[in-house]
Amino acid sequence: MARPSRRPPGSPPHWPRHAIMIVVSFLMLIPFYWVVKTSLTGENIYAYPPRIVPVDPHLFNYVDVWYMIPFARYLLNSVIVTAMAIAGSLLFNVAAGYALTKHFPGRRWVVMLLLSCMLIPFQATIIPAYLITSWLGVLDTWLGVALPLLSTIICIFVFKASFEAVPRSLIDAARVDGLSEWRIVTRILLPLSKSAIATNVILTFIWSWNAFLWPLIAIRTPEMQTLPLGLARFLSVMEDTTGALYAFVVLVLIPGLAIFLMAQKEFIRGLTSGATKG
Amino acid sequence: MNWRSLTHRFVAVPLALLALVVAWNVYIAFNDHGIIEGEVRDRAGAPVAGATVIFFERNFVYYEEKQRATTDAQGVYRFTDMKTHVGQLEARTADGRKSERRQLRLWFRSQDTEVPPLVVEAPRA
Amino acid sequence: MTWFRRKRTREAALVVCFLLPSLAIFFLYRILPLGWNAWLSVHAWSPLKAAQFIGLEHYEEMLLDDDVFWQALANTLIFIACSPIAIAAALGIALLVNSDLRGAAVYRTIVFLSYPLMTVAVGIIWRWLYDERGGFINYVLRSSGLIDQPVKFLQSFDWALPCVILADFWQVLGFYMIILLTGLQSIPQHLYEAARVDGVPATARFLRITLPLLRPSIFLCIVVGILNSFTSFDLIYVMTNGGPGHATELLITYIYKAGFGQTRFDYAAALTVVQFLLLVVLTVIANRLSGGNAGSLER
Numbered sequence: 008m009a010r011p012s013r014r015p016p017g018s019p020p021h022w023p024r025h026a027i028m029i030v031v032s033f034l035m036l037i038p039f040y041w042v043v044k045t046s047l048t049g050e051n052i053y054a055y056p057p058r059i060v061p062v063d064p065h066l067f068n069y070v071d072v073w074y075m076i077p078f079a080r081y082l083l084n085s086v087i088v089t090a091m092a093i094a095g096s097l098l099f100n101v102a103a104g105y106a107l108t109k110h111f112p113g114r115r116w117v118v119m120l121l122l123s124c125m126l127i128p129f130q131a132t133i134i135p136a137y138l139i140t141s142w143l144g145v146l147d148t149w150l151g152v153a154l155p156l157l158s159t160i161i162c163i164f165v166f167k168a169s170f171e172a173v174p175r176s177l178i179d180a181a182r183v184d185g186l187s188e189w190r191i192v193t194r195i196l197l198p199l200s201k202s203a204i205a206t207n208v209i210l211t212f213i214w215s216w217n218a219f220l221w222p223l224i225a226i227r228t229p230e231m232q233t234l235p236l237g238l239a240r241f242l243s244v245m246e247d248t249t250g251a252l253y254a255f256v257v258l259v260l261i262p263g264l265a266i267f268l269m270a271q272k273e274f275i276r277g278l279t280s281g282a283t284k285g
Numbered sequence: 286m287n288w289r290s291l292t293h294r295f296v297a298v299p300l301a302l303l304a305l306v307v308a309w310n311v312y313i314a315f316n317d318h319g320i321i322e323g324e325v326r327d328r329a330g331a332p333v334a335g336a337t338v339i340f341f342e343r344n345f346v347y348y349e350e351k352q353r354a355t356t357d358a359q360g361v362y363r364f365t366d367m368k369t370h371v372g373q374l375e376a377r378t379a380d381g382r383k384s385e386r387r388q389l390r391l392w393f394r395s396q397d398t399e400v401p402p403l404v405v406e407a408p409r410a
Numbered sequence: 411m412t413w414f415r416r417k418r419t420r421e422a423a424l425v426v427c428f429l430l431p432s433l434a435i436f437f438l439y440r441i442l443p444l445g446w447n448a449w450l451s452v453h454a455w456s457p458l459k460a461a462q463f464i465g466l467e468h469y470e471e472m473l474l475d476d477d478v479f480w481q482a483l484a485n486t487l488i489f490i491a492c493s494p495i496a497i498a499a500a501l502g503i504a505l506l507v508n509s510d511l512r513g514a515a516v517y518r519t520i521v522f523l524s525y526p527l528m529t530v531a532v533g534i535i536w537r538w539l540y541d542e543r544g545g546f547i548n549y550v551l552r553s554s555g556l557i558d559q560p561v562k563f564l565q566s567f568d569w570a571l572p573c574v575i576l577a578d579f580w581q582v583l584g585f586y587m588i589i590l591l592t593g594l595q596s597i598p599q600h601l602y603e604a605a606r607v608d609g610v611p612a613t614a615r616f617l618r619i620t621l622p623l624l625r626p627s628i629f630l631c632i633v634v635g636i637l638n639s640f641t642s643f644d645l646i647y648v649m650t651n652g653g654p655g656h657a658t659e660l661l662i663t664y665i666y667k668a669g670f671g672q673t674r675f676d677y678a679a680a681l682t683v684v685q686f687l688l689l690v691v692l693t694v695i696a697n698r699l700s701g702g703n704a705g706s707l708e709r
Binding site: 032037038041042045052057100124127137188220238253256267 | 421422424425427428429431432433435436438439440441442443444446447450503506507509511512513517519520521522523524526527528529530531532534535536538539541543544545546549552553560580583585588589592637640641643644647648662665666669670675678679682685686689690693
């Protein structure tokens with residue numbers, strides 16, 4: 008069934024663009040394929056030449072990974088830390104976003120302060136962050152790992168923009184009805200800000216799930232390690248000739264990929280809203 | 286309760302995954318008695334009684350003997366209370382015939398498995 | 411207690427209450443560390459001894475005696491200098507994907523797929539791709555006859571840093587593409603129509619309409635590119651750990667090693683101060699080059 012071409016008459020043909028994009032897509036997907044192939048193959052992975060298709064494929068490398076390393080423990084740690092980060096960040100960011108919608112003296116200064124905080128990358132703070140977390144006594148705990156992510160400036164501004172888009176009449180009517188401020192937020196503003204909530208959840212999930220440097224610093228015992236740490240540790244411990252390490256990599260990537268594919272729009276919106284803040 | 290909200294992808298996908306996990310764990314719960322059984326046959330297909338089947342357990346990079354079982358009159362052997370997910374099986378008869386070493390890989394520890402028949406061959410003279 | 415019933419004070423108390431947790435987090439993990447770094451960098455301090463003011467001794471040691479610092483600085487600058495290549499490639503892809511191409515959404519997803527991944531996993535994937543036995547790159551090079559012996563990419567003094575940069579390129583390309591795509595889609599179409607009607611050729615349309623209007627997005631990509639060299643710790647740690655020698659040592663990995671390997675928190679703080687200043691200087695330069703005001707279009 009031939010679809011009528013959508014390009015305006017006189018513009019260049021589409022097939023060269025398709026050709027280039029197919030080559031680009033192929034190059035971008037090769038790393039994925041190579042790793043999946045290695046995790047499924049049943050042969051010595053260091054034999055040269057490597058086969059393009061997995062030889063004698065089997066899924067038992069994944070079973071090995073599950074039992075040989077404390078995968079369940081790492082998964083649990085990652086999940087708990089991420090859940091804490093998401094819950095805490097929703098609470099704090101919503102509150103801060105709402106507070107910023109009100110006009111109070113000094114609001115401009117607070118906004119400028121927050122914007123300037125955005126310029127400080129996390130990597131510039133690791134030494135004191137470690138010392139502070141240690142002084143707070145939450146080093147090597149789930150809370151300590153989640154703590155720096157409990158509030159992020161991008162998400163605060165996303166909520167602020169979302170709340171400001173709600174017509175004031177609704178809020179005023181609610182206030183006349185006698186609702187307390189927090190109830191106004193939860194009953195009226197939040198249900199209308201579903202996309203902001205989704206953005207916050209997705210961004211915090213990705214940042215927390217993939218975080219490596221901060222857990223590396225804040226976690227001192229092997230039982231509390233999160234998935235990225237477990238992966239790095241596995242790399243230095245195991246050097247066998249099976250695809251077990253790559254099965255681990257695939258297992259670790261699946262949640263991130265699944266969440267991303269499920270919530271692409273929100274993720275992209277969250278990233279670009281940080282871009283258009285100015 | 287708003288049933289439409291259940292079909293939204295943010296709800297449906299996690300629920301589906303949760304259902305998968307629960308179903309898998311239920312399957313495991315019903316099949317984890319640690320029973321490994323199978324038959325020993327000879328070249329002609331006849332069952333071999335009285336053969337010893339050895340189960341080797343993996344210990345880092347080599348395999349060491351863990352348990353033995355003897356086949357009954359129908360050539361069937363049975364290991365119970367096995368706790369590993371990977372191992373090797375080999376059958377030996379009293380008169381020196383051996384089978385190949387069969388690699389055994391399971392989906393979860395203590396999985397009840399029925400192994401395809403081990404064929405004992407006479408050693409080449 | 412009449413003051414409490416006044417609406418203004420209630421509202422002020424509410425604002426403070428709501429802002430407090432976030433501000434506390436930012437104070438603890440952004441503002442305080444900045445100041446603490448500066449303070450630590452001019453003191454000699456170890457966890458067991460009291461702090462002692464030593465002025466600029468750490469900076470002297472860093473700038474005069476420390477070869478690793480200079481190597482790390484050079485590597486970081488090379489890393490940053492390669493980001494325009496990635497941005498240009500992403501711009502090309504964004505232009506291709508922005509047109510009403512069938513299946514553009516699929517291409518977009520494929521290119522962006524690498525960004526939300528765990529960087530540690532990306533490092534392991536690329537380490538495997540570069541492997542001299544089982545790796546894809548050596549396989550392609552050898553089977554196409556370009557080289558005879560496998561090249562140990564990640565253990566070579568010359569190739570290690572470009573290889574790490576390529577791995578980072580793969581991951582960050584999708585992000586640049588998305589930013590540029592958003593910028594492209596906000597350019598009003600009627601400008602192109604008017605130019606086409608006026609007979610302006612395609613390249614001039616690109617240079618005169620597209621590029622200037624993309625300035626904010628390009629500026630953002632440049633800033634992200636600068637930050638990327640600071641955040642690539644995961645990649646280096648997993649792929650080469652700074653090696654061979656210090657050929658892939660970045661400032662951030664050196665800071666980590668100084669602070670948590672050698673436990674020289676004060677020296678690491680001095681290094682962090684230098685890194686932060688570098689970031690500020692580079693951002694200001696980028697700002698100037700994009701025409702000031704964060705590249706935005708209002709004058």
